[in-house]
Amino acid sequence: MSQAVLEIRRISGHAGPVAGAGVERAEQVCKLIDTTTCIGCKACEVACLEWNGYTFTDTTFHNSYQTMPETRWNYWNLIKFNEHEGPDGSTMLLMRKDQCMHCSEPGCLEACPADGAIVQYQNGIVDFQQANCIGCQYCVTGCPFNIPKFNHQTKKVFKCTLCSDRVAEGLEPACIKSCPTGCLQFGLKDDMKAEAETRAKQLREESGHVNAGVYDPEGVGGTGVIYVLHDVTNPEAYGGLPKDPRIPWIVRLWKKPVKWIGNLAMLGGVIGVTLHYLRFGPKEVDVEEPRKGDQP
């Protein structure tokens, strides 16, 4: 089990194909977060800290239940609390567990220049390998969800691993294990998607949340973390969940067309000057006769 799920699908900054890619087909894993049954208890935040060996550090409060403004390099799992006023004037407290979304097409991995600093396993988990990280933070620029965070001391970037170490051994992620309401579930992507759709349908038909739906954004090829939202048409209300997340177009431009145009231009320059030398050769200065107008 453990070796199979840690087979690699994509590698950042890697020349050539991924070794052994495609020899085995693995199932996609997925975390399902039902924001409609989350009670904001933060058990998942504590479980994440405990399993990953971090201790709680100083934080800032902004008159909210939220533990801190955004995730940190050593705080990967944060419930975002947002008061939201509905069209009928009623107020809801929206609670969304924020963490890495484990995109199928990860912007962090696309932007990363360091060979093997970011890998995507065959099971879909996107994992940072700090041993290979050079601390450039291009991943921060590539991510549409504001997830990778920089550690100033070690000069490495960290984020949620979807407990790839636990999953490799057939266990669910720590946050899932700690959830008391069952609003967090973990399983195969197809199963979780079906579960989420069932729940969204129930919310639409039985609870009056006519816009209830599943957040599994296509702009990044779908995600390994999906949400059930009361109102899927307004994900921004849930602490800035982007409506249509995509790898920034400028990152795509930089990593694809600009890269190849630049490579051709540099190669063209080298070939150009070589051809010039072969055709015209060097400028030699023989001792020449002084021309008219020169000083004697």
Place this chain on the structure above:
Amino acid sequence: MSTSEIITSARALGDREERILRYSLTERINHWIGGLSYIYCLGTGLAFWSPYLYWLAAVAGGGPTARFWHPWMGVIFSASIFYMYKLWRNDMLITDADRAWWKNVKYYIRNEDEKLPPIGRFNYGQKLFFWAMFYATILLLLSGIILWIPEAISWNLRWLRYLGVTLHVAAALISIGAFIIHVYMGTAMVRGGFTSIVRGEVTSAWARHHHRLWYQQATRKAPPGK
């Protein structure tokens, strides 16, 4: 560099072929601080640019080391370019002689230099190179500061990071194109050019051939009474 310095330098060489000073020691040292720091930034920059060139980071001390030194080397490079601007700003102004020369640049490319009008200390191509590097350096420095400390840029200002990578790449590519031509011309093509930026001197024949107006100006006798 004064006229008397040049003449002294030429006379001191005694019976050797007549030589004149083209680059002062300060100019040469500054040029090579810029050149070497640029090469470090070029190598490590290319490592971060393409996975196929990532091995260059290993040459420069490994990925994290390269990432640490690249910005500092960039600061050193920028400083040398700005000092170069101070030294050569006036020499690099485009003149009518340059424009006349540029109209006939095809003869320069074909090594038919005898058909070219005379020019001053630098030719139009050198001046273009200087200004391309100067402006590219300003862009590289400004965008480089963003890439140096992206953690200081908040999520709401993330467009600055996008702008940073774009400008850094664009300016770097412009500078690389200019650099390829500069290195080729300074070493393989214009014989005597490389020696001049190392030891500072050129032969009088070289000076007459490539920079006739500068040669005339540099060797002009001091007016009587001074």
